[in-house]
Amino acid sequence: MHIVVLGTGMIGTTVVSEIAKFDGIDAVTAVDVRQASIDKCLETANNPKVTGRTASLATEEDIGKMLKDADVAVGCLPHSLSLIAVKAAIASKCHLVDLVGSQFTEKMALHQEAQDAGVIIVPGCGVAPGITNFLAAQGIEMLDKAEEAVMTCGGIPRYPVPPLWYQVVFSLESVLGLYTKPAMAIAEGKLVKLPPLSRLEKVTFPDPVGVCETVITDAHSTAFMLKDKVENLYEKTVRYPGHWEKMRVLNELGFLDMDPIEINGITTTPRALSEKVLVPKMSGDSTEDITVVRVEVSGVKDGKSTKYTWEMIDGYDHGRNITSMAKTTALPAALAAKWIALKKITETGVVPVESLFIRERFQPFIDELNHLGVEIECIEEVVM
Template sequence: MHIVVLGTGMIGTTVVSEVAKFNEIDVITAVDVRQQSIDKCLEIANNPKVVGQVASLETEEDIAKVLKGADVAVACLPHSLSLVAIKAAIESKCHLVDLVGSKFSEKIALYKEAQEAGVLIIPGCGVAPGITNFLAAQGIEMLEEAEEAVMICGGIPRHPVPPLWYQVVFRLESVLGLYTKPAVAVENGELVELPPLSGLEKITFPEPVGNCEAVITDAHSTAYILKDKVKNLYEKTVRYPGHWEKMNVLGELGFLDDQPTKVGEITTTPRAFAEKILAPKMIGASNEDITVLRVEVSGMKEGKSTKHIWEMVDLYDHERRITSMAKTTAIPAAITAKWIATNKITETGVVPIESIIIRERFQPFVEELNRLGVNINYKEEALV
């Protein structure tokens, strides 16, 4: 079996390293636009099954050339290339696991094309979107009547420093989207669009995390897929106390706007300017991070009000020498790619993870996550 990994940044390199450990996979091609990034990836993976390939990844044609003849691909690319990669995978008849969950309606519109090509496209297959999605879907499956599903997740620094108490562990582009995009959720069984940074609440996680705050962010595919199965559904993103308020002020003042503006002789956008200013403020005291996750699904089970709760507090992985965010994002994608390659997943079309890792596949997938170091705890509570 041949798997192609598109992009050899931090998460892409982790996907390559993890997939290379699977006996079922024969060849892994790590593709990037920069030879330096590929060389680093090959050094970290340290596995003869991994080969590197420098290639342009800008257009559908570029990516389709790379995917020809491969069994499965994992896209670890910027948001702007997600839809491009999906179209390329369909064109080259290669299954694709994509880490990006945005533009779901545009992706699901390609369902028939993917099905006719005989390939499976899974968008949003990381930690959030990804793990949170199928936990919420499974929780709903375990109830006779689902009242509410809340998916809570966030990447936070192990050693936070002022003024923002946050550090970027992947793309700042993706992070800033949280502060500016309206959030799709489900209320009373209907899709709703909520203002950015709404629903601020205090929340606590086990040590070493402690007190945090969460706001409602975009639920991506989950809202569309599960709206007919649950009355209310929200995704929330976690930060340390005070962070959201400061970012909200920047948003209100227009520093995160995308409209071009002229500063002297230079034309730029407030957001591009803000990225330059904020980037050094989000480096952090160390590269150690924490990923927190909690999914709560409540409703009726056997005539009783019940809540299913899954929780994860994942720390920087010293053994692998990678961030928690890289690990918890890459490993679900790596497992999913292997399951497609070995026919444990046989659907075709554009199908989100919450429609795949449920029922009989759910527990085996969670157990494999646990074996690879992504430990998710579960409990059931009876509600009064």
Template sequence: MKVVVLGTGMIGTTIVSEIAKFEGIESVMAVDVRQESIDNCLKIARNPKVIGKTTSLSIEEDFINVLEGADVAVGCLPHSLSLTAVKAAIASKCHLVDLVGSMFIEKMELHTQAQEAGVTIIPGCGVAPGITNFLAAQGIELLDEADEAVLICGGVPRWPVPPLWYQVVFRLESVLGLYTKPAVAIKNGEIIEVPPLSELESLTFPEPVGACEAVITDAHSTAFTLKGKVGNLTEKTVRYPGHWEKMKVLAELGFLDHNPIEVQGVMTAPVKFSEKILSPKMKGVSNEDVTVVRVEVNGTKDGKAKTYTWEMVDVYDHERNISSMAKTTALPAALAAKWIAEKKISETGVVPIETVIVNDRFAPFLEALKELGIHIEMKD
């Protein structure tokens, strides 16, 4: 079985390392635009199955050139390249597990093409979207009638420092996208858009997190796939107390706007200026982080009120020497790719993770994640 991993940043490198360890994997091609990134990936993976390849990854043909002949690919790319990767995977007749959950409607429009090509495309297969999605779907399946599903996730520093009490693990550009884009949710059975940074909620997670806050962020595919199965559904992102209020002030003042303005004769988007200013303020004092997940589904079972809750508190992985967010994002995608290769996932088309890791596949997938070091507990 031949695997291609598109992108060798922190997540891509983790996926390369983990997939190469799986039985039945013949080779793993690590693809990136930068040779330096590939060299670092090969150094970390330290596996003879892994080879590297540089390419521009700017047009669909670039992707096709590296996907042809492969069995499964995993996309670890910026959002702007995700749809191109999906199209190329279909054209190459290569299964694809994609970390990116955005542009879901555009990807679903390719469902029939993917089916005709006989390939499986799983979009948004990380921690959120990803783990949160199939936990919510399973909770809904367990109920006779589901009233509400709340999907909560967030990555926070193990040792937070002022003024923002947050450290960037991946791309700040992606983080700020959460703060500026309207969030899709389900309210009273209908899909709606909620303003960014809205519905602030205080909550608590077990140590080492403690008190924190969450606001509504985009529910990605679940707003569409679970509509009609649950009355209300929202996804929320966690930060330490005070962070959201400070970011909301910046948003209200226009510092997160994308429309360019003139500064001393140069046209600049305020958000790009803000990225430069905020980046050093979000470095943190340590690479150690914590990822939290809580998915709660309420409804009725056998005529009685019933709630299903799953929770995860995951810390920096010292054995692998990777952040918790890297681990909890990479391993679900690596495992899904493995299951496709083993034909444990056989559906073709564009199939969101919450439509395949449910019912009979749910417990085995959770157990496999546990064996890889991700522990998700069902709470009474």
């Protein structure tokens, strides 16, 4: 089986390294626009199964050329290229696991095309979106009546520094979307859009995390998939105290706007300018990070009030020498690609994780993630 990984940034490199270790995978091709990134990826993977190719990935045709001889692809590309990669995979009749969950409606509209091509497209298969989504979906499946599902997740520094108490460990493009994008949720059985950075709340996690703050963020795919199965559903993102309020002020002042402005004859956007200013303020002395996940699903089972809570507190992986965010984002995608390659998954079409990794597949997938180092614990609480 031949797997192609599109994009060899931090997470793409981790996907390449992990997939190459799997039995049954014969070859892995790492593709990126920059030779230096590929060289670093090949050095990190250090596996004879892995080869690299440089290519433009700007168009459907560009990406299609890279998928010509592949059985499965994993998309580790920026949000702006995700839908293009999906279309290229369908045209190339290549299965695709995509880390990006944005443009969900547009991707779902390609379901019949993917079925006709005989391929499966799995959007949003990382940690969030990804793990949080199928945990919520499984919790809902386990209840007779699901009343509320709350998906809480965040990547935070192990050693936070002022003024923002946060550091970027992957794409700032994805991070800034949290501060500006309206949040899709389910409230009283209906899809609703909530303002960005709304419903600030305190939350406490086990050591070494402690007290944090959350705001509502976009749960678009999960809300769309589960809108008929649960009365209330929200996604929340975690940061250390004080971070959200500072970003709220920047947003209110227009520093995160996308409308063009002119500065000394140069056209740019407030967000592009802010990115340049913020990156140094979001870079700490240590690359060590922590990824926290808490998914709580409550309702009624066998006539009793029941709540399922899944929790993951994952730190920097010193054995692999990678961030927790890279590991917890890459491994679900790598594992999903492996399952497709080995025909443990045979569905076709655009199939979100909310329907792919539940019921009989749920525990085996969780068990394999645990074996790979992504440890998720579950607590069941029953009120008599």
